[in-house]
Amino acid sequence: MIKYLRMMAMISILAITAGCQMDQSTSASGTKAADAAMDQEAKAALQSLYTSTPKSRALAQKAKGILVFPDVVKAGFIAGAHHGEGELIENGKVTGYYSTTAASYGLQAGVQRFGYAMFFMSDSALKDLKTGNGFEVGVGPSIVVEDAGAAKSLTTSTIQSDIYAFIFDQKGLMAGVGLQGSKISKLSR
Template identity: 30%
Template structure:
């Protein structure tokens, strides 16, 4: 009987933990978009959007980076929209996949930082690498760490990078802390597509600013 109760509680923790992550991701995405000038071309041409509402760096000499988030993968849509990427984006369906990020650092460091990260994946091959647990930032994929006030003319060639990363801190911070980090699927979490958090997140990513 105790084992059954434990299993029920464990299952509920996975479900509600997932729902909280979805809502936190929606809030983080909205915040990142408010403080950064993200080119529309990046948003509507992305194959997936990865959001980490919690990205933590902590340590003293030896450190670690840890993130828990969600990857939204754009599902195939009707070819009717193939020549109109904005309309395609607004009508896209998305699959929500729980993901985690981790890495180790060494050097002169001390303290604790917690930030938001939003990653726009332009190359579909990156998504497969995440599913296969073999994506290492700056090693398996070309990455551009964007900073406040990025303008459209700066990102004139969408094919330049596999991933564009925005944060509520500086692009320098992101680049310094993410090198060598690995993104994998977090199979310990379940998402409820009928939850309030899921609906808020779907609304957030379909708004093009």
């Protein structure tokens, strides 16, 4: 039984890794069409977030920058991973393209798609993202992940953290718990 579980975990990791590599190779062409498509997806994702969580719009107006990943895919069986691409928006303009990748291990099973946005509230947090060699979530600036309930009580006068993150538009089923570290890297586009 343990041998079977290990084999299934390895197959899951290989499938996810292959999918992430295929996604990166097709989007790394740097074409204007790919950038325009990403711009449209990011705008639609933010609009969806603002509709489902109206307080996020007020937060966006105060943010120094918004990093939005409109479509992140997460899959796993014991071992798992997630990957997606997005863009950084500063003063209403796209200033860079980024990828998010994470690996996890623990009691988990399923496949899920979701979007997430990170609102950078301080210049120093934004600088860490833009100048670092890979930005690791949970290392460095303080990050608060908001859910629908907590976001209702959020006001621009209660903002105290460097970064606020919202996960939205979840589709699929991912059950379980696991240790996870997410790395955000700048794409050369």
